[in-house]
Amino acid sequence: MKLSKKSDYALRAMIYLAMNYQKGTLQIKEISAKERIPQKFLENILLTLRKVGILNSKMGLKGGYELARSPDLITLGEVIRALDGAIAPVNCVSKMAYKPCSEEVNCVIRSVMMDIRNAITDVLDTMTFADMCKRAKESLDKKENDVFTYAI
Amino acid sequence: MKLSKKSDYALRAMIYLAMNYQKGTLQIKEISAKERIPQKFLENILLTLRKVGILNSKMGLKGGYELARSPDLITLGEVIRALDGAIAPVNCVSKMAYKPCSEEVNCVIRSVMMDIRNAITDVLDTMTFADMCKRAKESLDKKENDVFTYAI
DNA sequence: ATAAAATCTACCATATTGGTAGACATTTAG
DNA sequence: CTAAATGTCTACCAATATGGTAGATTTTAT
Numbered sequence: 001m002k003l004s005k006k007s008d009y010a011l012r013a014m015i016y017l018a019m020n021y022q023k024g025t026l027q028i029k030e031i032s033a034k035e036r037i038p039q040k041f042l043e044n045i046l047l048t049l050r051k052v053g054i055l056n057s058k059m060g061l062k063g064g065y066e067l068a069r070s071p072d073l074i075t076l077g078e079v080i081r082a083l084d085g086a087i088a089p090v091n092c093v094s095k096m097a098y099k100p101c102s103e104e105v106n107c108v109i110r111s112v113m114m115d116i117r118n119a120i121t122d123v124l125d126t127m128t129f130a131d132m133c134k135r136a137k138e139s140l141d142k143k144e145n146d147v148f149t150y151a152i
Numbered sequence: 153m154k155l156s157k158k159s160d161y162a163l164r165a166m167i168y169l170a171m172n173y174q175k176g177t178l179q180i181k182e183i184s185a186k187e188r189i190p191q192k193f194l195e196n197i198l199l200t201l202r203k204v205g206i207l208n209s210k211m212g213l214k215g216g217y218e219l220a221r222s223p224d225l226i227t228l229g230e231v232i233r234a235l236d237g238a239i240a241p242v243n244c245v246s247k248m249a250y251k252p253c254s255e256e257v258n259c260v261i262r263s264v265m266m267d268i269r270n271a272i273t274d275v276l277d278t279m280t281f282a283d284m285c286k287r288a289k290e291s292l293d294k295k296e297n298d299v300f301t302y303a304i
Numbered sequence: 305a306t307a308a309a310a311t312c313t314a315c316c317a318t319a320t321t322g323g324t325a326g327a328c329a330t331t332t333a334g
Numbered sequence: 335c336t337a338a339a340t341g342t343c344t345a346c347c348a349a350t351a352t353g354g355t356a357g358a359t360t361t362t363a364t
Contacts, residue, residue: 060362119271212331
C-alpha cells in the first residue's frame, strides 16, 4: 500500500509548481534543488506529466515547466495515476486496470477492496493542488503545528 | 497501492478457515487445493500467521491449522500487517513503521496521506472474518449478484 | 554561434515479489 | 515400534519493480 518515491516526488514538484502558478515556467534545476529531488529522476517525472497533459514545457534556453491548467483543475489522483498506474488495491476493483477475478470467495474480498478503493479515490480525486497550496500556506502561518505534527 | 499476492492468499485462506471454525484443524493441502494457492507458498503464509498468534497448528499426522480466536476477534488489518507490514502509504503516517519526514512542503502531503491511511484502516481494522463469512454466505444465497458484480 | 534548457534512449544496481526444494521434527495409526 | 503423513525450518531462485544514472540530441534565446 506504499506511495512510490516517484509519486511522492511528483506531488512535491507539482505543489512547488502550483505555488508558483502564473509566474511563467520554472526549471527542473530549480525544482530539484528546492525540493531535494535527484535532477535526472525529476526529468523523467516531469516529462511523464507533460505527456499526459498535466504540465506544459518550453524547450531551449530559458525553458522550463508550468502547470497546463489551473491548480484547482488538477487532482492528486491524476498525478499518481500518471506515474504509478492504477490506485486500486486489486485489479478487479480498478477502473484503470480492471481485470475480472474468478474465485468465488475472492468476491467477498473484492467487496472490501472496493470499499478501500473508494475511500482512497474519495480523497485523491477530490483533493486538488489548489487545496494543497491552501493547506501549505495555512501551515506556514501558524507555526505551532510542530506541537502535534508527530503525535500519531 | 497494491495488495500483495501473499496477503490476498492469506485473506482467502483465513476466510476458508473461518467458514470452518470449530470443526477442528484443516490441512494446508485442503486449503491450497480448494483456494488454488501454491501449497509451498501457503505453508509460509500460514506459518507466519501462526507465529503472530492468529492461527494454531497441530503437527504430525492428522495435523493442520485452525483459527486461534473466534472469527469476530480477528480483523483483516491484523492479517495484512502480519504479511505485508505497515498499511500506511508513507512511513511518516504509519503507526507500525513510523519515521519522521523532514521536508516542509511534504507535511501537506503528509496530511493527505494521513487521511488516506485513516480511511484504509477504518475499513481493515473494523472488518472481521466473522463479517467476511456473513458476506460470503449472503452472496451465496442471492445468486443474482452476477448481474452487477462486474459493473464498476 | 553558443550556451542553456528540455528530450530521448539506454542502461544499471538493488530490493521486492512470488515462488520452489529439500531436509527435519512430530504425531498418529497400525 | 515403525511407517506415513503432516507441520517446520533453512535456503535458494527467477522475474519484476524501484529508484535511479549516463550521455547524446534537439530546441531556443541571446
